[in-house]
Amino acid sequence: MGMFLNGVVLPFQKGNAPLNKIEDFRAQSSVRVPLVRLDMDTPVPSLPFEENASVAAGSVLYKEDNELPVLAPVAGTFGGTVVLQHPQYGKLLCAELIPGDGDEETLPVIPTEKLTPDDIIRIATEAAIYDELDGVPLAEKLACWQLPENDVASPNYVLVADATENDVFGSSAWAILDEEPEAALLGLQLAAKAMRFTRYHIATMLPKDKRRALKRAINRINVYTVADEYPVTQYADPRDEVFRIGIQACLALAKAVQEGRKSLTAVVTVAGDGVIYSRNLRVPYGANVADILAACNVTIEVDVVLGDAMTGIACPDTHTPLLPGTTTLLVMKPKAARVPQPCIGCGRCATVCHAQLLPYEIVRRAENMHFERLRRLTAQLCDGCGACSYICPADRDVAAAVLRAGETSGPVFLNWGGNEDE
């Protein structure tokens, strides 16, 4: 397997966004906050607010046992509930808030040195902090990865704040490191304390001048520079075991601990050839994508992607709320759809696969329902990075097909058998 390279080098298309300050975006139309996913038997929750009641930013709209509270991201008026279809999360019941003036509810502040690991996890829960890397609650990760006291293995573990932005257009992590490096580092230190890790650093792929500025601003041993390739596979010394959280989650934790601020916003890069220039906006969760486009003076017909070029998901309806886990809004002028051609067997998809899979072979076996063979090709190790689709000269969506194959190579299909002689 040593012949495989890892990943591809992507063109730099971040534009002006990393050069400018983060701009505050103020929601104009209603903000929609998901309360529950409407699966088959989900009961509709009762809410503590009457319609037209005033709501403070940060107040709890809804809370299920053992879950993060659902917070009001903006102050304003409660407008009732609405059901919508979200491209990532499916059918959601959302609270609707009409933005207006009002207070912001905060948490009590406890001196940092007095905080125990469990205090930090409790604060991450009450502040409703989500990890922007995957939309998972930060508290869930901290609790799950927390080591027992005096764990002998702890020196081998390193907590990494991923600020690489190794995809094509996104630069929100770079913008945060530019503006609040000390606070981001403090949040990382608090997360490490919650997990009882002794080692932590920020992984970056910054241009040289920005990297130097960051190392001057915080201790240089807390900065790790990764190779310029996509996807990043090495966030620390290869001998270490890496646990990864987002830099926005770190910053939110620092603000919750130091200032009692709850996590109500995300920094989002708006970029692509459908905007005049790329920018980083601080956007309340639940803000309407159409509103964000209007703030960026988008008046032409565009295609919108939630996420960056390699792993984003199409957003056909711009009346969609922006939710935790999205840090790039890709706005593109419509292009003629490319028609996938038959595989020419060039093997490039295998060359770039960091998981060292054979994507073309996986797809072939899946299409021919050779499930026994498919199992040996370990398609379930695919993380959907998209490098194989990017490199494919036949314009095939190889990544999607491998992901599907990973799902269908489970025991149900294995029971159908497959031809061992193929």
Ligand code: SF4
């Ligand atoms: S999407 Fe999956 S198969 Fe394709 S390069 Fe990435 S890990 Fe490999």
Ligand code: SF4
């Ligand atoms: S890169 Fe595309 S054409 Fe080449 S082997 Fe892979 S799937 Fe086939």
